[in-house]
Amino acid sequence: MRKIGTEDRRIQKTLSLLREALVSLIAEKRYDSIVVKEILDRANVGRSTFYTHFRDKDDLLISGIQDLLGPMPSPTRTPGKSQDWILWFSLPVFEHHYRHAHAWGDRIGPRGRAILHEHLRRVLTELIAEVMKKDFRMGRQSARRIPPEVVSAYLASTFVLVLNWWLDNGMRLQPGEIDDVFRRLTLPTLVAVRS
Amino acid sequence: MRKIGTEDRRIQKTLSLLREALVSLIAEKRYDSIVVKEILDRANVGRSTFYTHFRDKDDLLISGIQDLLGPMPSPTRTPGKSQDWILWFSLPVFEHHYRHAHAWGDRIGPRGRAILHEHLRRVLTELIAEVMKKDFRMGRQSARRIPPEVVSAYLASTFVLVLNWWLDNGMRLQPGEIDDVFRRLTLPTLVAVRS
Amino acid sequence: MRKIGTEDRRIQKTLSLLREALVSLIAEKRYDSIVVKEILDRANVGRSTFYTHFRDKDDLLISGIQDLLGPMPSPTRTPGKSQDWILWFSLPVFEHHYRHAHAWGDRIGPRGRAILHEHLRRVLTELIAEVMKKDFRMGRQSARRIPPEVVSAYLASTFVLVLNWWLDNGMRLQPGEIDDVFRRLTLPTLVAVRS
Amino acid sequence: MRKIGTEDRRIQKTLSLLREALVSLIAEKRYDSIVVKEILDRANVGRSTFYTHFRDKDDLLISGIQDLLGPMPSPTRTPGKSQDWILWFSLPVFEHHYRHAHAWGDRIGPRGRAILHEHLRRVLTELIAEVMKKDFRMGRQSARRIPPEVVSAYLASTFVLVLNWWLDNGMRLQPGEIDDVFRRLTLPTLVAVRS
């Protein structure tokens, strides 16, 4: 019998190479236009090896999605400002982008950003939905209530929209200012929905 | 010089054949899995003719988009309900989808719908922006005001979001109900922004 | 009723346009790579018009071949130098090329030259064959005699070969000198064949 | 490093399949009318594989040209018959064609034959030039001497001309007879040039 761990380490190395190759490619061009061979060349991995571990390109993407978005801040409830509670992620993410903006430069074109933000949107939608379950007023059901998953999708979608506009305009606003824009767009709705 | 109208009629016939072929194929299988040759065979059209008129399959889909989205209703100002003014498009579009839902079924896969809705989002963003210019309270500038283009993008984006959710869930709500969801999401914000 | 002559003139005009277009194209690129549409564009003629008058591209070429090669000099028998009789065309053609070399420049690339010389070869073959019939010694049959059509093809082929070599080498020899090369290649054979 | 021979064997198998498919198709229809897909179907080879190894149909034809032309015989000097020395290739090639004539029939159309014979002409020109260097009388330079490269081109060109005429006329002469024709065309010139 072979020791599992050892082979595992070797395999993990290969998987990492592939994930990193994909990430670096996404930073350069539209995900859709990336082709398996490009990933293989960059990762120095053989074609058959790729297909041993992943069904296709999408499978690879999904397997490594966390690497793309970085650690999401955890929500911390601040007593007294209950509406803000659900928007905990907003300012940190804006600030994160503000700090790393010049590190990324413009190498990640509009296309690369689209795919990254699409992922961000998906992840945010789920995170918000999860957090909302802990809020009894948001989670409760009623005939006229807007479905919670719509609200979480709404918040995530609007956030990404604002983020995109901010970036498109060269981040001329400070993180605090753009965060304010986002809150003024969503807070009225949140208040109404929770009442 | 050739009489424009006549040749036009011949060409229009070809375009129609192609659009109808695509629609009927969408009624049978996922949009993504339809290949050009199938369209050609069904439309009895030559390959070169197809590429004379359309860049690719997506172009054909978009070119026939009017059939899908219906004519965009014109906004009519109703005195006294000024907040609704800007959301004139909402209910008609929901109703249109509701009426044509079963003709399309779920056959138009995620990619096809993404293309369609992306187009819808763009068109709506511009339409709303245009209409907003006529509303003196929305158009006026101030330091703390949210940029009008953000508001129009926000409305269009949220609308498509709601539309998507509705379709994904099998349109279990009536058009009036889903329209209500959309309004409860956006009206509070609209009111706040205009004040 | 339309006056016949008028239509005729109109048609002739069209045929000329097409022939001239082909000629000017042959001067620019390989005949094989010329495509019907290019001829139509240059001649400002519609597709159906072309196919009304010619079966295909080759048909057009053949119909206008004389325009390409120019008038071939007529053989004049010089008494006493009977072997030269059959090579009457040689020096005049060399001289013709020498004179017009710089007018053509290098615009007619190797490909264009290949097709023109191929035509020259064909025409020469026929002209020589015709002239040979008038020479009783060349025309007479015998068991061991080389078929006259082989001789004419041989002369034309060798002539074009020498012409090509001359042109490829920048026409460093005078017309009289290169003509001498040609004669020294073919005269021994001619003498032997006629004996 | 990969063992060369192994992959080679696999590739050679594919190349063979393709060449054989082309040959068997040539035995059935005109070369010009054969399309790539037919070759693929018969060889059971994928389109991309074909284009990995060959630029196009002509490339495949030429790549298998050895099968067509047979091994070129090596010149062996026979003392005393010095003029024949340089024409060593003539009879063997005629005989080779004679033997394989009915296998090919007329199926290889004008274009296919043109390609083949053009190749043959080039190869012969070089071979003859090479052999001529060993003949001191042919190689020596003088003012009035015909350039050696003209002589070799002349011999190759004339040979292909005769070969073509022979084939066009259904090979009614025996190989020995057509070889005789070729020699009577070129030997007088050779003798004159060498003197």
Next chain:
DNA sequence: TCCTAAGCGAGACGGTACGTCTTGTCTTCCA
């Protein structure tokens, strides 16, 4: 230390869709 089986690279391969190109026909307009 050797043996052996899995991981791996390299890349050939069959298959399929693409978008381009060209041909020869067909339809319609115009003079």
Next chain:
DNA sequence: TGGAAGACAAGACGTACCGTCTCGCTTAGGA
């Protein structure tokens, strides 16, 4: 009503990718 314009069907072309596969090399563990 015949000639011109050009839309069209047909289908071959060469390219791009895909996912499968075959082949030896490498390598690390257990014998």
